[in-house]
Amino acid sequence: MANHRTGRLAAIALAGALVATGCGADAGSDPAGAVSTETAQSGTSGRGQLDCATGALTASGSSAQANAIAAWANAYQGACPDATIDYQPNGSGAGVQDFINAQTAFAGSDSALSSAEKAEADARCAAGPAIDLPVVGGAVVAAYRVDGVESLVLTPQLLAGIFADAVTRWNAPEIAAANPGVALPDAPIVHFHRSDSSGTTDNFTKYLSATAADAWTFPGGKDWSAPGGQGAKGSDGVANAVASTPNSIGYLELSYARSAGLRSAAIDNGAGPVEATSASAARTISQAEVVGSGHDLVLSLDYATKAPGAYPLVLVTYEIACERGGDPETAQLTKSFLSYVVSDAGQSVLEEIGYVPVEGALLDKVRAAVDAMSV
């Protein structure tokens, strides 16, 4: 009850703050802003206060970002008790369709809208375009279980060779050359891929096509297209398969590899091996080129990056929302929630749960896009 009342208070205080600033970047001196920072403090430390809105919001899409949105929704609802965020992780494709059919306020998607989808989504939004906002990053790692091998370096060529069944033994000379001093076993490589459709597969194969085109000749996409290897369902399925199979390797998202206690290979794009961490992956994402127009921030990742300390095998997932229009209350809540998502507080949540935050100039662009959203 008490909690509820402070929420009300915060909401009232916010109303003032909202008038003053779009996203409250420097509302610290504003007394109203200060009150709301204090009362709505759970989950928001760092940048500005939380601009609470009220009502209920439904969204759906990518299951890859389900944990991130759950954490955000939890923190947001804790701070803004009059708001409800409901996210259905029913898959990117279904999420985009739900958004186009105006059943949801925003969609989570592993890939930006295709040109056909963009046209339909623009038509749905009517008052303004539909925009792709890259807010959740991730790192795909090659997790392995080779007993006795503490660290492993793989080049794009080696990754492509292993997953295309061209490099079949752990002690192959190519692998040994990239790992001087490592005692590699004389054993066949067992490799696992995703048996279900997945954005992880899409990004992994895109990376291989971009960096090792001669060794990787299979079509990309969300479905694994190379022969050989074994499929497992979901990132957790791949993690379990690798963990329970000696001399195996599989690609999966960083957070799953961590929680399964698996080692992952450092990747050498040509400028020295880089370990997969949230920080090293964030470096690659923040250098991505924006190819969308206006506030539609579609990214083109530089998989072949040779920047020092940048882990190249990354993915970006988007929230897709209308820039303008729609039901005013829902639009207000969408904007408020996304403002929290792109705040320092929101982005710092990502690292804790194994995702990769968006940083630097790119984050500024995303914030500008969210600020420009209007009813």
Added chain:
Amino acid sequence: MGTTPRLDPALATSPDEDASRQVLGPAERRGDQVFRAVSRGAAQLILLLLAAIALFLVWRAFPAFQANTASFLTTTAWFPDQDPPVFGIAALAFGTVLTAAVAMVLAVPVGYGIALFTVFYADRRVGAAAGFITDLLAAVPSIVFGLWGLAVLQPHLGGLGQWLNTYLGAIPLFRNDSGLYTKSILVAGIVLAIMVLPTVSALSREVFVRVPATHVEAALALGATRWEMVRASVLPFARPGMVSAAMLGLGRALGETIAVALVLSAAFDVSWQLSEPGGNTFAANIALKWNEAGPIGLSALIASGLVLFALTLAVNVTARAILARRARFSGGAA
């Protein structure tokens, strides 16, 4: 079955009517009318539902059939959201039938055995307990079977696969060229076998219980052993029911989804080598691809569902046909 010989004149005129109505006198009571309407409605509702499902599947599958640039029946790939879309059900149909066949080969004899044991061999109380425990298997959620198959059963089947390869490797079914024995049709088939076991054993037990005691006692009185009695008086009487039990089990094996999706490697290949990683089924493929499928992808999955629907329908019709044919010369047991 289902006739009460006491009321012959009434039965002769209206064999479809419930005999007890005649005993009560008045031709139609309100209760009868209501009950008949309700039961007729229920029966018609099933037909309506089936027709609606078929219609829905055809309607939603249509865009995929139009968009497909490869042969739907013979292609062994599944890239419906690619441009141009390429997909076909050959690998799915093959894997579905092969996993179900492995399951049936393993489950049917054991299921009959359990049923025979519980009815004719075991002490009444032991038999009842054994039957009860087998039925409990049917209550285990299929995802549990899948996880168990993946985490517990699969690691222990490597030895079986190796043994089959070593001693029966001349037969393509048992050969293994990959050296890997996980995520195979064999594992999935064994998991499925355990899943259909309660269906087969419970239904055939019901049939065995109905074998007239006079037949059994007559055989025993003539000096038949237990096995001779089963062969001479039980099996001929129960055969249609046993076929029906196996067919219902087959239906479950064909349609099982999540356990198979977890266990199989989901490869789009047509390979007879049971113990190698690979294999895929209609239902598992739908479960694996549905979430991230685009518009044509969804439609293509529904098209594959339509084929599974037709396949299960064919299985059931076959079972009925066998039943009807057998019923004529086994004393109208069905």
